[in-house]
Amino acid sequence: MMNETEKTQKPQWAMAIDLDRCTGCEACVVACRIENNIAVVGPEESARDRSMNWIRIERYMEGEFPDVRVRFRPVLCQHCQEAPCEPVCPVYATYHTEEGLNAQVYNRCVGTRYCANNCPYSVRFFNFFDPQWPAPLEKSLNPEVSIRTRGVMEKCTFCIQRIRKGEEKARDEDRAVRDGDVIPACVGSCPTKAMYFGNIADSNSEVARLARSNRAERLMEDLGTEPRVIYLRKRDQA
Amino acid sequence: MRKLTAVISILFAATLTSGFMLFEAFSTSDGPRQPVEFDHWQHVSKEEGPQLECSTCHQYASASPNATIPSVSTCMVCHESINADSPEVKKLAAFAEREAEPPWVRVYWSEPSANVFFNHKPHIRAEIDCVACHGQVSQARRVKREVNHSMGWCIDCHSRKNASIDCYACHR
Amino acid sequence: MDRARDEQINRDLLRSVRETGWGWRIVVAISGMGLMAGVAAFAYQWQEGIGVWGLNRPVMWAFDITNFVFWIGISHAGTLISAILRVTGAGWRRPVTRCAEAITVFALMIGALFPIIHLGRPWVFYWLVPYPNERGLWPNFRSPLIWDFFAINAYLMGSLIYLYLPLIPDLALLRDTSRGLRKRIYSVLSAGWRGTALQWDRLEKAVRVMAVIIIPVAVSVHTIVSWDFAMAIQPMWHSTIFGPYFVAGAIFSGIAALIIAMAALRRVFHLENYLKPVHFNNLGLLLLTMSLIWFYFTFSEYLTTWYGNEPMEKAVFQSKISGPYSPLFFAMVACCFLIPAPMLAIKKLRTITGTVIASACVVVGMWIERFLIIVPTLSHPRLTFNWGSYKPTWVEIAIMTGSFSYFVLLYAVFVKMFPIVSVWEFKEGLASQTQPGPATDKKVFRAASGD
Amino acid sequence: MKRREFIILTSIGATGATLSACGNPENKLIPALIPDEEYVPGLDYWKSTSCEMCQAGCGLLVRTREHKANKIEGNPQHPVNRGSLCARGQAAVQSLYNPDRIEGPLRRAGERGSGRFENISWEEAFEELTAKLGEIKSRKESVGFLTGDASGVTGLAAEILASSLDNGRLIDAHGLNDLWIRAGYENAYHQPIIPSFDIANARYLISFGARFLETWRSPVSDSLAFGEFRGAAIRGKFVQVEPRMSLTAANADEWLPAAVGTESMIALALAQVIVREGLSKIPIQQNAFSLDDYAPEKTESATGIGAEKIIRIAREFASSQPALAIGSGTSVIEQQADAEAGLKRIEAIHLLNKIAGNEEKPGGVLLPLPGIDPFAKWRGKGRWLPLTGKSISGLSALLIHQSNPVFAIPHTADAIKSVPLIVSFSSFPDETSQIADLVLPDHTWFEGWNIKAAPSVKSGAVVNLTQPVVSPQLNTKQTADALLAVARSMGISPPFENAEEMTQQAASEIAKVAGATDAEEFRASFTERGFWTGKPGRIKGGSTPKSSSSEVIDEVASLAKQGHASEFPFILLTYEHPSLGFGNQANLPALQELPDPMTGVIWGSWVEINPQTANKLGVADGDLVEVETPHGSLKAPAVVYAAIRPEVIAMPFGQGHASMGRYAENRGANPATINPVAAALQSDTAAVRAKITKLSEQAAHIRFGTTLPERPHIER
Structure with missing residues (x-):
């Protein structure tokens, strides 16, 4: 039986990504697309820079042949605790939940796109047109996730549908959430196990432990956005 | 002249209102016709009936997002013998024979465009x-x-019961 | 004042209302067609989605917000100028004020449309309005877009009142000189004006109060518009001088628009005796001042960015100075400073034609300035992996054309209905010239309103 | 008992038992065999099956709801992928619900290749096929079975059908590639094995062109090992030797861009340094190479890698234990000698492992555990031939399943087109099915049955079960069932009714191998988990024939063409696309829109060119270029790519489909047409001489993200 404060205190969700393990293989990108019903916009729209990837692998190539260095960084919504996107939304379509998630409510969104313009991480995606699912492709859609319409913003939710199920499971078992209860699609698919997800408020969780690592850094920490995604620097000898 | 205008406008308003009420009354007087005329009253409330609990058939309401409609095989547990020759039960048996589920018409649901993810479990x-x-x-x-599940209706009850009115509680 | 002169003035200034020439018809036809094109483009966008625009990730605002800021800027022409001149008692203002105030109202109406047009789901624009609802939902008062909503509404209301109040005596004049439906309309609009001393007194007071109120409102509106950008943390948006910079730019483009409008009216309605070279000269000097102020702001904005050398700011800076946006950047500098400033500084060139050319440059230059504030920043987000570019589609261009046409159309209709040079104020000016000292004898004007 | 109580009890007993008895009914792992009426709408059912997107054999859990599969996850218990899954596996649901699937059996209605077909019933299709095969049999002519599933149910069904015909020829679509790899390792180990490599426990890893994080043998399994390699207390060092930086090389601590074909020189130079510095762990008199010729000082001009670097790496390699060398490298193949040398390269690389003492220990090279063939009991004497020009010549009928040779191995297209009867079992309107006379669409692997041995893992052998997770969506039929049906009408009685029965009987066989006492219980748990792993109680050799390298070398030599360096100054590397593979996955929209991790290209193909070279040729990023080899030419947009040798250009396979549905058609170019050796081998190893010309036309070139450095370059 867990104690009362543990039960009432909301979990604070966070993700840790070990850049030393990440190989840039993009399994997470497809896992996310399938789990979250992210539309394939097609070649014409992609050519206009409108393709949507809630998580993407950013590739930075530096140096000249033969001394070329490549770095990969998976970038998803950082679920900032001081999110620049939140105050600018005129209708509260994006706001902060008690679990530290940066929420996007699709059917409240009017589509000012201000949030995307104020996101330093460029992780917000706009539905310029209605998504197309030529039959029978619509059968592969996840019934647990909204299908967005044109004119609304969308982005990573940390797989809220899985968070809800994990929390429900913990509640059924009358305990606080623990590592393994919630595994977002990207984390689950990662072939090198470079991603971790859990409750950072629980100091014994894996993410809390990794957040204390001396390799831990957050993307553009200097902006004061207080992201909930923790990157673990590469352990390069160099 | 003024009087006439007033009378006409009152009449007009009255016609509109009553027409609307009649329409309302007609349109909701009865639920949708189901493939098998299942009678809830007979199963639940009827004195000499089996007096089932809701959860006997909608058995996942307490454990899952969906209350679930029982499969025909559940119905046939009893109706294999009970009332097996009533026409509606025969229809049911025909479905069971074909291993098909009757195409039940949904009565309560939320439009997909509402992006509502209702979960029975916490409500139970x-x-x-x-x-x-x-x-x-x-x-x-x-x-x-019978109940209009508008957002205001949901919010009202949630506020009264001190349940979460966070957007992410229902929408995602 | 002699009666013949008085009637001549009435005839001249009411000619636009009384007579319908071919020039006016052609202007209305062309601008009407332009408006239809814009409306059709918007209908298409409404039907298909905002994807018919050239927006993309990361450039989520472009022509839409450029036009918004541009029109709100233009709206500073009028009210602010006429209010400042009125408050400071500049006598030469009289033939200019109404023309300027009308620009304000129409530019604001059009500017305020763009935030609605630019929405992904324009049909739910009313969610930005605070109204009680069963869902318990309110707009987010922390969002600069909501501040915009209030600021623009306040300014629009104020400007309408400020346009309307000095119009009342002229409306009465029109009421007294027209027949039929027009007479009915004017009598409603003139709100029972009979030109009593009390009425004059109240009108004067009201106009004076409005003139004082409208100045801070106007300043706040464009400051708040600038905060749409300055409150964001994006490179070259997050700048403290954006408030005054935008207000200065707004007045700058507003005066330019006013000069162009005056020149057009002068030409079309033969108002040579009323809109005189002196007005163009004075406004030209104002424009020159604003050009210098604009240049000062621009210079300090870019200098601090360059000197600060913060990589992300610098990336945006370089895209404007030497990158893909540099042709536009130098076009802007030329249009806003290099061409107009010398032209306006040289007295010989500060003619009607000269000021109109300078103004046309300024209007174009200021539109580019708005575009250059929005697009280069958005196309250079902090994570270089996401850098992008932007190209407009025909839909955006059509909507922009529509907005310009709508402005012209509204103006043309306004001119058709109301005297564009304030009749009583003009007469007041004449009176104050013949009788030095403050014009307290209202008889003159009573006569003007036609007995 | 009251009637009401009775109802409650029985209803719980009847429908609730499987689900509600286990507590939370969500997320229950249940066998795919659950009868339909036990479905409850609104609940998730996780069904175990096995991935057939590549040969690695990952275990899957498919989430279904209301009879629809909506997500695939790795099976956490499966020893190959331990819950992880790659991009291709994740996208597989889009093959099940692909809008361009063939909906039912078709008969050619127009000219061959016109793409006009008429719908027919399965009865008609069988009738026609049986009649035609009967005729061919009576004329004593040959019938070929070409399948990409030779080791699975289709292979066995084909063997059974072939036995009913006098001249049945079995052709394995992966055969040539398998033989090539086998022959290489046979050279190195003098026995017919393919070793496995313990990347996870190595502390130093040199890979010679093995793209193990993307496409090599088992990407997910190797990525898991790589994660452990990176995460270990002492971080391992990884060096990749290859002329073009792949995703794998991008993850290396050091990239050695050795010239094409000189990987073996690097390996031998490393070995030479180890030996001359007395760091060798074994006496080295008995090797085939005279190492002194490969001293780094002598080879540096050929390889392009400085001697100093080689000496340093050799010392690091010898002193970091355990260390491991893997891969096979690349080479330009223009004649028979090149093919032979290509096979020799594996030997050279493995000499390095021997010298450093890396064999048969954790973190080194492991000799494989004996494999299992679930169908060993029923195998006939029929030998599977590799897909070569020879094996498809002289046929009167060709039955093609899970293979698209007209696209993937274009030089076979003419031979295939000359076969009088072509029967395709393709699920998609691919190039091969377009020239078929009869199309009998197969189920996707979400709808059918299969059982197959996966490559062994450290802990033992693995046998995978593929089972239906949804009912057939269209009027398709599993090919094994179809073949058995035809075999029956040809007058023989196969030992199985259908594929399902084949898997069940094979499972019983595995139960024996596993030493399970209760075969029924074993089968139930096998079905529920979707795989079996363990150390076989008794060794079953299976039908792996001793490979003959001459077969491969002959085929390669017959395809190779000489090109003069003066005419073709560049070397074209053609490589497997990280997500589209050799083009089989090009019809999955999620993969088409998945940016290539190194270039960001989506929805198309590209040619990578070094910036220096591009500069010389006046080619800018996105310009259309023509690439010509002695075999032909194609057009593709250029990508100026810093991480490639100046004399090398590279192009991925995967695109260039003439038909395969809306997502694949008329997109990019197929390098198989200009590098037939690589196409025949279905591998990255064979390069070809090429020249490149800039064209004035504009290319359709779509990319995701920029190629800028992380911080903008600021001039101060």
């Missing part, structure tokens, strides 16, 4: 009576939509 856990959201189904011979 909070001991919300089925009637609160579904009306007097137990008295109905044919179920109809």
